[in-house]
Amino acid sequence: MNFKNLFFTILLAVSLASCSHKTWTITHASSIKIPIDSTTEVLADKSYKAYLQPIKQKLDAQMNEVIGQASETMKGHAPESLLSNFNADVYRQAASDFLGEKVDIAIVNLGGLRTVVPAGNITVGKVFELMPFENELVVLWLKGDKLRDLLQFFAGVGGEGVSGLRMEISNGKAVNVTVDGKPLDVEKLYSIATNDYLAGGNDKMVQLAQYEKRVNTGVKIRTILLDYIKNETKKGNKIQSKLDGRITPNP
Numbered sequence: 001m002n003f004k005n006l007f008f009t010i011l012l013a014v015s016l017a018s019c020s021h022k023t024w025t026i027t028h029a030s031s032i033k034i035p036i037d038s039t040t041e042v043l044a045d046k047s048y049k050a051y052l053q054p055i056k057q058k059l060d061a062q063m064n065e066v067i068g069q070a071s072e073t074m075k076g077h078a079p080e081s082l083l084s085n086f087n088a089d090v091y092r093q094a095a096s097d098f099l100g101e102k103v104d105i106a107i108v109n110l111g112g113l114r115t116v117v118p119a120g121n122i123t124v125g126k127v128f129e130l131m132p133f134e135n136e137l138v139v140l141w142l143k144g145d146k147l148r149d150l151l152q153f154f155a156g157v158g159g160e161g162v163s164g165l166r167m168e169i170s171n172g173k174a175v176n177v178t179v180d181g182k183p184l185d186v187e188k189l190y191s192i193a194t195n196d197y198l199a200g201g202n203d204k205m206v207q208l209a210q211y212e213k214r215v216n217t218g219v220k221i222r223t224i225l226l227d228y229i230k231n232e233t234k235k236g237n238k239i240q241s242k243l244d245g246r247i248t249p250n251p
Contacts (some may be wrong), residue, residue, distance in 0.1 A: 004175045007075055012173070015080040016046065029208050033073065046240075062124060063123060063125030063128065064123055064124075064125060065123060066121045066122065066123055067122055067123065067124060067127075067134075067226065067229050067230050067233060068121075068122040068229040068230065068232060068233040068238070068239050069120065069121060069122065069233070069238045069239065070118065070119050070120060070121075070122050070238065070239045070240070071116065071119065071238040071239065071240040072119045072240065073116060073118045073119045074086055074090070074116065074117040074241055075114075075116045076110050076113035076161070077110065078110060078158035078159035078160070078247075079158055079159030079248065080159060080161075080162075080240070080243060080245075080246055080247045081110075081161075081243070081249040082241040082243065083116070083117060083241070084108055084110055084113060084160070084161030084162075085241050085242065085243065085244070085246065086239070086240075086241035087113060087159070087161055087225070088106040088107065088161045088162055088163035089106070089163045089241070090224060090225060090228045091106035091107075091137065091163065091193040091221075091224070092106035092163045092164055092193050092206030093104070093228070094137055094193070094219070094224040094227075094228070095137060095191075096193075097183045098137070098139070098217050098219070099139060099191075099215070103139060103164070103191045103192070103193045104164050104165075104179055104180065104188055104190045104192065105147075105162065105163065105179060105192045105193070106161075106162065106163040106164060106192065106193040106194065107150075107160065107161065107162055107164050107192055107193070107194045107198060107205070107208070108160065108161030108162070108194070108195075109160060109161065109195075109197075109198055109203045109205070110159075110161055111203060112131070112133070112135070112195070112197070113130060113161070114129060114130055114131070114132055115129040116129060116213040117239075121186045122229055123241060124226065127222060127225050127226050128222065129224045129228070130225070131221050131225060133197070133221075134220060135195040135196055135197050135220065135221045136195065136196045136216065136217065136218060136219060136220050136221065137193065137194075137195060137196075137217045137219050137220075137224055138193075138195065138196050138199045138214060138215065138216050138217060139191055139192065139193055139214070139215045139217070140191070140192045140194065140199055140208060140211040140213070140214050141189050141190065141191055141192070141211055141212045141213040141214075142189070142190055142192055142207065142208065142211050142212065143186070143187070143188070143189055143190075143212060144184055144185045144186040144187055144189070144190060145186040145187075146207040146210050147184065147192075147207070147225050148174075148177070148186055149207050150175050150205060150208065151165075151174040151184075152160050152173060153204065153205065153207070154167075154174065154247070155167070155169045155172055155173050156172050161245040162194075162246055163246070164179060164180060165177065165178065165179045165180075165184075165246065166178050166245065166246050166247075166248075167246075167247055167248075168249070168250040169249050169250060170247070170249045170250045175250070176250075178181040178220075189212060192208070194208060195221050196216070199211070201213065
């Protein structure tokens with residue numbers, strides 16, 4: 001082998017070695033907690049703050065707009081609550097209006113209700129706090145046996161937000177279930193208004209992903225809440241909800 005061939009052989013070997021797969025291993029990691037509060041204000045970029053100020057003022061004006069009045073404080077909790085009943089009823093009404101026909105049921109996850117709505121002024125910002133996600137309203141058609149299994153899950157966790165149905169929880173089981181005043185029919189197809197997150201079977205509501213049919217409305221949950229509150233206010237009505245025994249513990 002002459003010098004030229006030897007040189008290219010060595011160069012090729014080095015190139016192949018440099019292209020070989022490397023495995024990296026973390027040998028040490030550390031972190032520190034940096035508070036974001038008044039103590040860090042001195043570190044703020046003053047020119048950037050000045051740039052953001054008019055944007056903040058505009059956003060604050062939009063978020064602080066009062067769009068309605070809550071007649072009493074609404075909180076979300078199991079087995080049923082003023083806040084979950086209110087949201088589920090709005091879901092169901094909005095879905096019925098979208099389809100032009102009555103929707104049987106609405107389902108709301110308690111974990112998705114992110115704040116309390118206090119008595120008094122309701123602002124746009126409060127609705128954003130309540131629904132900070134970009135979830136959209138969907139309508140599913142679910143067979144009665146799947147709905148029965150879903151309600152058994154609800155009973156096991158103590159309840160979720162519902163509209164259009166009534167059930168009792170006895171020994172962790174859903175009993176005496178009725179939809180629109182009629183006993184649950186495991187062979188019937190029920191229309192259900194919910195959000196796209198739950199429609200994917202999330203929050204362990206796997207049965208919702210086993211639908212026979214699905215319609216995506218393309219309308220954000222936040223939008224239907226804002227529209228409902230504004231429309232009720234135009235009618236001179238306060239925003240209110242009630243506990244009506246739609247989910248009842250029965251030891």
